[in-house]
Structure formats: structure tokens, C-alpha cells
Amino acid sequence: MNPKWWKESVVYQIYPISFMDSNGDGIGDLQGIISRLDYLQDLGVDVIWVCPIYKSPNHDNGYDISDYCDIMKEFGTMDDFDHLLREMHARGMKLMMDLVLNHTSHEHPWFVESRSSKDNPKRDYYIWRKGKNGGPPNNWESYFSGSVWELDPRTDEYYLHLYSKYQPDLNWENPVVIDKLHEMVEWWLKKGVDGFRFDAIAHIVKTKGYPDADNPNRTPTVRAYGMFSNLEDVHTLLQNLYDNVLYFYDIMTVGETSGLGPEQALDYVGDGRRELNMTFQFEHMFLDAASPGSGKWDVVPWSLLELKKIMSNWQTVLHDRGWNANYLCNHDQPRSVSRFGNDLFYRIPSAKMLATFIHMLEGTPYIYQGEEIGMTNVCFDSIDEYRDVETLNYYEEKRKNGVPEEQIMSAIHHKSRDNARTPMQWDDGHAGGFTTGTPWIKVNSNHMEINAGNAVKDPDSIYNYYKQLIALRKKYKVIVYGSYELLLAEHTEIYAYTRTLEDQRLLVILNFFDTEPEFEWPAGFDPDQLELLISNYPQSKDHDIRSFKLRPYEARVYLQQRV
Template identity: 85%
Template sequence: MNPKWWKESVVYQIYPISFMDSNGDGIGDLRGIMSKLDYLQNLGIDVIWVCPIYKSPNHDNGYDISDYCDIMKEFGTMDDFDRLLQEMHLRGMKLMMDLVLNHTSHEHPWFIESRSSKDNPKRDYYIWRKGKNGGPPNNWESYFSGSVWELDPQTDEYYLHLYSKFQPDLNWDNPVVIDKLHEMVQWWLKKGIDGFRFDAVAHIVKTEGFPDALNPGGTQTVRAYDMFSNLANVHTLLQNLHDQVLYFYDIMTVGETSGLGPEQALDYVGDGRRELNMTFQFEHMFLDAASAGSGKWDVVPWSLLELKKIISNWQTVLHNRGWNANYLCNHDQPRSVSRFGNDLFYRIPSAKMLATFTHMLEGTPYIYQGEEIGMTNIAFDSIDDYRDVETLNYYEEKRSKGLPEAEIMGAIHKKSRDNARTPMQWDDGDEGGFTTGVPWIKVNSNYMEINAANAVKDPDSIYNYYKKLIELRKKHKVIVYGDYKLLLPEDTEIYVYTRTLEDQQLLVILNFFEREPVFELPPEITPGTLELLISNYTPQKEENLSYLKLRPYEARVYLRRLYSV
């Protein structure tokens, strides 16, 4: 089973601008994070993943870096960072940095020089091309709408940006760029950090010659996405990074690699590949998209059968060959309880059920800030209250095409990245205890009910349920390393699976909806052999375990011993 500390860890993701403000300017900061370390330690967190805190003009909330070796002034200073890292380590927690290697900010000194003239020594640090037929070099589309190319009048050439025009892509065909990025990665490792989440790492290589996509936003194999995602040379570059830098440190690495299945993921995380420990897969994040080519905004009901198929495929293919990163929410996705649960009438049981689901799978579980207290999506009435560049671009694009305001806002309420970016709700005081000033984005109005202070003191809260899940994971190796097997693959309401390691087996029973289906125990399992480890409901007296009528969003985990040793 090849034990590793990062396999046995539980990760908590912090979006720093929204986590905790220490100085009343409405923006979360490093000292704010420091003030909440005891809260995270009490929860049982092993690793804290902090989204970008580097110096940045903040066009995309820190994912546009202008200096890799400095701290954004709104977040604090490098001294604050050093103290934060020290305080984490004193509590037995590790720090994983979020690092963007695909692009920088347009304000990075490299790009300022690169765009200054065609013969500047740093011109080739980025990707520049002449226009074609009076327009961009090709028809590739940006993640944030429009062309990936931006014309720079100073030199009358286009630079490539897969994301916003403020995020020019680095040229990984330039060995000088690679050396400088390696040096920067090593600089952080020497400071004592414990790992990296590599943002957009699947995109660092682009198709040679930059040919047109025949179906830019569609589903054919010649769509633009396939021209800059998961190309073969990405693996060579990551192996070089591993062999020359990462190998010499006992760290945790996870890559953001969309658009692949588990067999392709093994190219990144397979044992012996010398690349990454795990990747974030996105297949389950498109369950509620109308089609692969329609984009995330065209929302349809998701299917439990499809969720089972996707998760089971990743669980079985990677078992003993790679490692999964299990999540339902992050800074780019809607709140999990609003998306996969029921945030109105069954918020607490459905949030607990979803937590049970991710924590009992094989792989490292990731908790996104606020998920542990059941924070929900936001539905601002006005587009003026939104801050996310992707959301604002979508709104402008659809309004220009004449779509009704209500239709556009309906999609934004479901899928905007700002759903996960409203401030952490710490207590029922002003602004949810996040700041004494005016927050950079409005606090969800339900903070009076949903907040960490209430959750910590309530023994039956979502927070304390997460705490118990984490305690169980540390106690039972079968939760970490057990082999996964799906039961009832065609059941449209109940998700049941087992995890087996040596003489121990988990039976995980999850009702994903508000109806009350009946679960019949498989004949090979005797009720008397089952020990209830955790449930989000109080077990009913004298219930028949062979024939369980499940309550809305009910979750149960049983432990059984298979044989005596």
C-alpha cells in the first residue's frame, strides 16, 4: 500500500482574501490566517493549502503573479509569512503553497521587459506571434471569453493568454524560463514549505505552430482545448522539475489537470512517473453541464449514476498505481451543499453526508474553507455585487447577445466562482466576524445562523462531524488504504461502496436525496458483524440492519472484521 504522510493527511484549503481580516481593511490576510490556526488544529487538519499570496495586481485574485518571491501587500509581509509557517509547524500542520507556473501577471518585470521591444532579451520569455489576415494568430478561445491573443500596440504583435489578458502565458520552450522557475521553486522549498499545488500545470505546453482549432469551443478532438492541454511534453518538463528540484524534499504535490480520465492521470501520478503525487480531476465537476461543449453555465440536473461511474472509475484505476485527490468544492466551484446536497431543508444532514462520501473514499480529502460549517451559495440580486472576472465577462458577453437578465443571473447564482469566495462566517457579529471594516465582497446574509462559533460549540454540528470523520481516518488504516468496490451500481438514490484492507472492511451507505429508499444488506454480510462507526442521524431503536429505510440524506459507515487472525 506504499504508505506516505500525504496519503494519510487531510487538507484544508484557504482562500486568503476571504478567510480572516486582521486589520479592518476588508481583505483577509496572513495574520488573519494565523489567528485561526487553533480552530484548524482542533478540527484535525494536517495540511493547509493557501491560495496565491504572492505580490499581484489582483486582476484574478492572486493568480496573476507580479513577483514570485514577495507577498501581496494586502496580505502582509514576508516576515508575516515566516511567522505563519513557523506557527503551523509548531502545531504539527504543514503548508502547501499554490503556485502558478503557466503564466504571470502583465505587471511582472519579465513581461514589462518582454513587451518593450521585439529584440529585448526577455522577449522570448512569453509567447509572441504576428497577426494573421488582419486578426489574431489563430482562433483559440480563452477560459475567460474571447481570443487567447491580445494585440500589443507597442510592437504590433500578439501575446498569448489562456486566461485573462492580464495573465500572459510563459514560454516553456525557453530553457532560461525553465531555469528561473526551477530556482524560484527551490527558493520556497528552502524556506521550509511542505508542498505545492500547481495551478493550470496541464497547459504549460502548447501545440507547435499554433494551428487553428476546427471547432474551437466544441467537443471534437480538434477543439482549441486539446491544443494546449495535457500534451506529451508536459510530462518531460514535470519530470525535469521533479528530478532537479522536488526530489530532494519530502513534500506533497498536486496538479490542476482538467480534461483527463484516470488512465491519463496515471501519466502524472503513476508510481515511478517522477512527476506529481496527485491531480485534481474535473469529470465530476461537469456533471451538471448540459454538454461538454456548452460550458459550465448551461446547468442541468446531475445524475447519481454518472457520479458513481466517474468516481468508481477513478477509485479502481488509481488503486495501487497512483493516488486520488477527493473534493466537491474549491475556490473555483459552487458550494458543495448547494450543488450536491440540499441547502434549504436538509442543509445539515446533506452536508454531513457529502463529507462522509469524500472522506471514506481512497485518496486525500480536501476541505474548502466554510465547507466544514455548511456554508452555502450566494445569490446577489445585482451583477454589481460580483467580483469574479469570469462571472463579469460571462455577464457582459450574454447581455451583448440579448439574453434576458433573469436567465443570466440564474446561471450566475448557480455557478459563479464567487459562490465560494464570500467571506468566511466566523460568528454572528457584524460582517460575520470576518472584518471590522467593509468586506471586499459582501458576506452571505445567512451568517447569523451559519457560522463557526455556533458550529464549534454544538456537538451535533457539521464541524464536529468533520472532526469525527478526521479522527476515524487517523485511527483506521482501511479508510486510507482500503480497496474500493461499488455496490448497487444501478440504484438511482443510494450510493454504497466498501473499502477493504486485510481483515477489515468498511460499508459506506449514502442516501443522496430527500426521499426515503430502502437499503437491503447483501446476503454475504451478517448484521451482527457490523459496528457503526459514524452516522449523520441517531440510529433508530431496534432497527433491522438487513432492511434499512434510509432517512433524507442519511449516511452510515460500518466496520466489519472479515476473519480472525
């Protein structure tokens, strides 16, 4: 079982620019977070993951860092950060920083020097290459569209950026870079932070020689993720970071590692690997993509059978060997109730059902801000109302290729990262209570109905349901450490599974649709010996029948105490 505090924790993710504005400038800030800590303490969360708050020109909302040891002025000062850390710790909550080690901002002093001349001492802090055949060094495609290479006229060479051209990749083959990053990580740990979410950590190693991907003509750019994702040397570098820095602190670490399955994940999180506590897996995030190779924008209906297959594989492979990080949405993904639930007619029951699903799995559950009140996707009418660099790049690329405006906007409405980045909806007043000024991005118009003020007061709200789930997780070790077994593997509407630890067994029953499928009590479960721990509908006794109909998006969790 190997108990750890970070296994027993519930994490709440804050996207600071959109969480709470304290000074009326329309931008969320650290004092705004402090003002809402009592709300998070009441919810019952243990760890708060704060997306990047470092000094940044903000081309990618803070994921382009220009100074690792300073705070973005829009968010506040280092004194504000120290205040935030003290206030969290005073409430028994821990702070997990979001740290980008794959790249910096193009305004970072290291890169300013690196690009100044070919013989600058910091030239090799980044990845520079000469062009080939009048074009970039190879045909790799950026995650944000276009080439990963940007020509710098000053030296007539290209620098590599897996994301935006404003985010040049660091050269992890340079030992000086590694030493400086290690020093920076320890600097934050000495300040008292409780962990790190390592952004894009799977990409810090690239294929040596930077060959072309499989495209003899080299055009257009092609997705070559296998050339710079989860390569073997990543593990050597992470073990080096662990042995030299992380080992000496009792912290929580999670890596963003796209493009792998559970067996590969064990290379990062397996017991004894000396790397990370857990990783974010992305397999279920591609369920509604036409194909992994087509990118996220080509939306298709997702399959419950495929969701079961993916999640069950992660649950069983990692059990007693590693640890899961369980989530359905974050700052890069659409709102979960709009994607996997029904935000029109069954928003409340489907949001509760999805919460039950995530919190009853083995692994640390993550709540993204607003998920606990059932915030939904936003459908802005015009591209001018969007702010996300990935979304804007996608729009421009598709317009150039002649794709109809209506088709482009439909994809954006489904998959833009701005779906998760609209301001937190605190009340039904101006800007949803997020700011007294003009918000940096528009507030979802449904804040009049969907807001934390309403949710906290309503005993039957999604928020108060989350409180129950979190309280149950703290009470029953079987929810944290129990083994997982899938039931009804081929059922197209019901997702049911058990969790077992010693003499306790959970039965989790979830209807993922607006239908009313029949559920039959599985063998080994006597309804008269089951305790209903939680449900998103009022329950009557079903004990006199062998089967019953589930209501739309119904969730039930039963406890069986075995003798």
C-alpha cells in the same frame, strides 16, 4: 500499499482574501490566518493549502503573480509569512503553497521587458505571434471568454493568454524560463514549505505552430482545449522539475489537470512517474453542465448514476497505481451543499452526508474553507456585487448576445466562482466576524445562522461531524488504503460502496436525495457483526431486519472485522 504522510493527511484549503482580516481593511491576510490556526488544529487537519499570496495586481485574485518571491501587500509581509509557517509547524500542520507556473501577471518585470520591444532579451519569455488576415494568430478561445490572443500596439504583435489578458502565458520552450522557475520553486522549499498545488499545470505546453481549431471561418472563437491541455511534453517538463528540484524534498504535490480521465492521470501520478503525488480531476465537476463543450454555465440536473461511474472509475483505476485527490468544492466551484446536497431543507444532514462520501474514499480528502460549517452559495441581486473576472466576462458576453438578464443571473447564481469566495462566516456579528471594516465582497446574509462560532459549540454540528470523520481516518488504515468496490451500481438514490484492507472491511451507505429508499444488507455482511463508526442521524438497531429505510440524505459507515 506504499504508505506516505500525504496519503494519510487531510487538507484544508484557505482562500486568503476571504478567510480572516486582522487589520480592518476588508481583505483577509496572513495575520488573520495565524489568528485562526487553533480552530484548524482543533478540526484536526494536517495540511493547509493557501491560495496565492504572492505580490499581484489582483486582477484574478492572486493568480496573476507579479513577483514570485514577495508577498502581496494587502496580505502582509514576508516576515508575516515566516511567522505563519512557524506557527503551522509548531502545531504539527504543514503548509502547501499554490503556485502558478503557466502564466504571470502582465505587471511581472519579465513581461514588462518582454513587451517593450521585439528584440528585448526577455521577448521569448512569453508567447508572441504576428496576426493573421487582419486578426489574431488563430481562433482559440480563452477560459475566461474571448480570444486567447491580445494585440499589443507597441510592437503590433499578439501575446497568448489562456486566461485573462492580464495573465500572459510563459514560454516553456525557453530553457532560461525553465531554469528561473526551477530556482524560484527551490527558493520556497528552502524556506521550509511542505508542498505545492500547481495551478493550470496541464497547460504549460501548447500545440506547436498554434494551428486553428476546427473552424474554417476562424470566427467566433472556439474551445480548443485539446490544443493546450495535457500534451505529451508536459510530462517531460514535470519530470525535469522533479529530478532537478522536487526529488530532494519530502513534500506533497498536486496538479490542477482538467480534461483527463484516470488512465491519463496515471501519466502524472503513477508510481515511478517522477512527476506529481496526485491531481485534481474535473470529470465530476461537469455533471451539471449541459455538455462539456457548452461550458459550465448551462446548468442541467446531475445524475447520481453518472457520479458513481466517474468516481468508481477513478477509485479502481488508481488503486495501487497512483493516488486520488478527493473534493467537492474549492475556490473555483460552487458550494458543495448547494450543488450536490440540499441547502434549503436538509442543509445539515446533506452536508454531513457529502463529507462522509469524500472522507471514506481512497485518496487525500480536501476541505474548502467554510465547507466544514455548511456554507452555501450566495445569490447577489446585481452583477455589481460580483467580483470574479470570469463571472463579469461571462455577464458582458451574454448581454452583448442579447441573453435576458434573468437567465444570465440564474446561471451566475448557480456557477459563479464568487459562490465560494464570499468571506468565511466566523460569527453572527458584523460581516460575519471576518472584518471590522467593509469586506471586499459582501458576506452571505445567512451568516447569522451559519457560522463557526455556533458550529464549534454545537456537538451535533457539521463542524463536529467533520472532526469525527478526520479522527476515524487517523484511527483506521482501511479508510486510507482500503480497496474500493461499488455496490448497487444502478440504484438512482443510494450510493453504497465497500473499502477493504486485510481483515477489515467498511460498508459506506449514502442516500443522496430527500427520499426514503429501502436498503437491503448486502451479501457477506451480518448486521450483528458490524460496528457503526459514524452516522449523520441517531441510530437504532436494524439488526433484526434484512432491510430498512434510509432517511433523507442519510449516511452510515459500518466496520466489519473479518476473521
